[in-house]
Amino acid sequence: MILVLISPRQAGLPFAQWLPEEAGRLVAVTADGAPVGEGFTEVVTVPDYTDDDAVLTAAREMARRHRPRAVLALAEADVERAALLRRELALPGLDSTAAAAYRDKVLMKRYASAAGLPVPAFAPVAGVDDITDFMAAHPGRVVVKPRSGSGSTGVHVLDAPGQADALAEQVAGGSYEVEEFIDGTLHHVDVFRAEGEPVAAVASRYTGAGCLTHWEDAPLGSRNLDPADPLHERLVRETWRLIDALPSPDTLCAHAEFFVTDSGRIVLCEVAARIGGGPIPAMLRHILGTDPRELWARVECGLPVALDAVRDHARTAPRAAFCGIPPKHGRVLRLPEPPPGTTDFVLNTRVGDDWSGERYRLRKSGDFLATWVLTDPDPAVLDSRLAATARLVGAGFGWDDTDSGRYDTDSGRYDTGSGRYDSEPGRYDTDPPAPVPATSGRTAGGAR
Template identity: 60%
Template sequence: MILVLISPRNAGLPFAEWLPEESGQLLAVTTQEVAAGPGFADVERVTDYTDDASVLAAARRMAERHTVTRVLALAEVDVERAARLRAELGLPGQLAASARAYRDKVVMKELAAAGGVAVPPFAAVASAADVAAFMAAHPGPVVVKPRGGSGSTSVAVLHDPSQITQVADRVTGGDYEVEGYVTGRMCHVDALHVQGEPVVCVPSVYTDGGCLSHWTDSGNGSWTLPASDPLYERLVGETWRLVGALPAAPALFVHAEFFVTDSGEVVLCEIAGRVGGTPIPAMLHAVLGLDPRHLWARIECGLPVDLDAVRAHAEAAPLVANFGLPPRDGRIVRLPSQAPDGARDFTVLAHLGEDWGGARYAGRKSGDFIATWLVTADDAEELLALVDKTSAQTEAGFGWEPSDRPADPEEATR
């Protein structure tokens, strides 16, 4: 039986539809608020899905009652949990050393550099003094971020040592890293590697601002590079070089991010051993011919997939761009009445009256969107013009008013 770890961010995915051979025999660990959906024979629920101990204990209880043959994890938070469970239960799939390298940004960069991949200067930090020492040795802006984080959560860009006090409390304990700030185009590459062989690799370029655009309330997305672009083959090559530098797994679906500097150097930002977050799956669906989470779920569960059909669809696909609008600091009082002209897969992810203010706004992630959509075209110029037009139309469709939420998260409990 297949044990599925269902993060709240993956609620609603049609696992029984994706894994029909196992429908009625699926097992799940999730939260009290998430409906596992049809096809599940048993469900264990935890109060706090961010608590590793609780999730692992629930999974172990499940394994005591059933014969688990595979563990499926789609969310970043579950990558290492799943690897640990596989080791304990003697199951195939990615194990701890590989999972750690795809999550821990310090281990990741150490291995990448040893494998010939360019990385920014970086260091593990456990105190404000560590950050200060790094900034003294590496003048210029730096980025401070969690070693195992995702979605640009808790990331800070420091331009001057006087700003270190902003991160002093959070870095204490050693779960953060600091690295030099790299300027240039930001790209991502989504790639599938099965049984030691590359299957498909999709290089894309982020729109201006990339995954930090939400800091300025700007929409963001990315668009697939044409194979004729000189950067295409370079990004493909660096991605496979990076996969080769990190500990192997029987199969990997990776989401890598690179900077391309003004001088043309390709520098690693980070890589994750999972499908990219919203709205990248929709874009990859258009490229690959099926939802990449569907594709990955079947591979991870040892079920048959027509990989030749995936390759063929990717080679024939038009250029695709995904785009999403982040929330504002306020309450939604108007929603778009229709999809913008030229958009496909237009999805409004918010509801009338939803309040994104206060602490919720302060804690927003790069993957938190109120609407997402795709556009397609035969050339990059037409594609990017469609992105601009549809973004303006969607933005105009939303209305906001000031929030009633407290700005200080502690005020909510006082």
Template identity: 60%
Template sequence: MILVLLSPRNAGLPFAEWLGEEAGRLLAVTARGVDPGPGFQAVETVADYFDDTAVREAARRLCERYAVTRVLALAEVDVERAAALREEFALPGQRPESARAYRDKVRMKELAAAGGIRVPAFAPADSPADVLAFMAAHPGPVVVKPRGGSGSTGVAVLDTPDDLPAVADRIRAGDHEVEEFVAGRFFHVDALHAGGGPVVSVPSLYTDGGCLSHWTDSGNGSWTLEREDPLHRRLVDETWRLVAALPAAPALFVHAEFFVTDADEIVLCEIAGRVGGTPIPAMLEAVLGLDPRHLWARIECGLPVDLDAVRAHAHAAPLVANFGLPPRNGRITRVPTGAPDGTRDFAVLAEVGEDWGGARYAGRKSGDFIATWLVTAAGEGELLALLAKTEADTEAAFGWDLVAAAVEEER
């Protein structure tokens, strides 16, 4: 039986369809009030899905009651939990040493640097004094982030020591990292390693601002690189060098991020041992021929996959761009009534009356979108022109009742 660690963000995924051979025999741990969908024989719920102890205890109860053969985790928060359960119950898949390297940004960079990967200067930060010492040794802007964070949550760019008080309490809470700010274009590479070797790698370039665009209420996305682009091969090679530098796992789906500086140097940002967040799965589905979460779920659960078909589809795919609009600080008064011309997989992820103001807005992640879509084209120029037009059309189709502070900022 397969145990699915089901983050609420992944509620609604068709696990019974993806894992058809096991439908009706699936097990799940999820948050209270979440419907896991059909196909599950038993479900354990927890009040707070971010409570590691509660989630692991619920998973253990299922492992002790049923003959669990695999543990499936699609969310960042579940990567280390799943690895610990595999270790405890002697199950196949990624183990804790490897999982930690793909989550802990300090350990990750230590191993990457030892493997010859260019990384920014970095250091653990357990107190504001650690950040001040780092800034004294490395003049210029720095980035402070949680060591195990995702979706750009908790990331702060400090231009000078005067900016430190705003994040001091967060740093004192522990488990943070500080690193030098790297200027340059921002890329991601989504890659699958299975069956003893690399299967497919998809390098893409983020739009301006990348995953920090939501800080300025700007949409963001990325587009796949042309195979003829010299950076295509360089980024693919660097990704596999990075994977080789980290502790191995029987199979991996990775989402790696790199900067390319004005001096044409590739510098690691970070790498995650999971499929990239929304709307990257939709873009990868257009490239690979099936949802990458579907692909990874079957591989992780030991079920057959036609990897040659995946390779062939990726080789023949057109250029694809994904894009998403972030929420504003207020309440939604109007949503699009149809898909803008030129889009595919257009999805409105919000409704009239939904309130994104206040604390919810302050805690938004880079993957929180009110609408997402794809565009495809034969060449980069055509692709980017279509992306810009569809962004403008979608933005205009939404209406907002902004909170007073947001209205003043716009003025």
């Protein structure tokens, strides 16, 4: 039996198609109402998938009945849960020590720094005083973010110590960190290793402000670098150094993010022991020749994979890019058509979908309403097509700002001005909604 932990964002993935040898031997734990795909012998649901105790209790009961030989989990939220279950069940895979290092941004930077990798100056945060003390010792902008967060949620960029007071309730309890703001371009490196041998390593560059573009309601994109580009080689080398610095198993996948400064310095942002989220798997499929989630699912479950074919495809694949359109504040009035020349176009919304108020405030960097992939052997052409399709898809949406949508970062409230989008998508009668955090930085955090 294979026990699969399925986050609602992963629901519907074709696990049974990816693991045909395990037909009749797949069981799962997921959330109530999640549209789990076919092929599971038993599925147990929990009311709240963010409740660790509920998910683990359901998984342990499932394990007691079915005695799984592997635990498979693709979501960030399940990394530590799956590791704990593997330890309890004496199963192979990422263990709890490694999972903690890949989840906790303070621990991962301690490991990386001890190995000589460049990291931002950082410190754990248990209260506002820790932030102000850090800012006194490290003048300039800082980033405050959850130690184990994902999707750029809970991230704040501060310019002055006085701004920390507004975070007092949020950071109390020790679950946050503060680090110096690194001004650079955010890149990501997606790697796979099996039994100690590298399978693939793909270095890519995010567009614009990286994973904070959703603060400005702007599209997020990424394009893989040419393997012959010296920066590609440097980023890949730094990623393997990072993985060796952490208590990593011989077999793993990882999604690492690095800042590259104007001087060419590479500085760690963060790393996760999982496949990148959002449209990254769709982009990687064109580079690897297979869905990376299928690749990892088979490796994790000990099933055969044509790894040499993956290596060969990655060396000869065309350049690929993805783009995603985030929500704006309001209700969706009109949907775009797939732009010509793209693949893997996905709409994650419908007419009438309401992104006003709290839902908009709590949006994640991966909350894309539309995503797609482009391929082209010419990087310059690919960049141009990426920008053109982003404009086309963005203009295809229509919006109605249902409750005015201007977010005031000082009061934490939406104002009561007119703030109404006109009928031509992407245009406003007044200024667009301000980003949620107090100050948005160019490359302050990662997608995770």
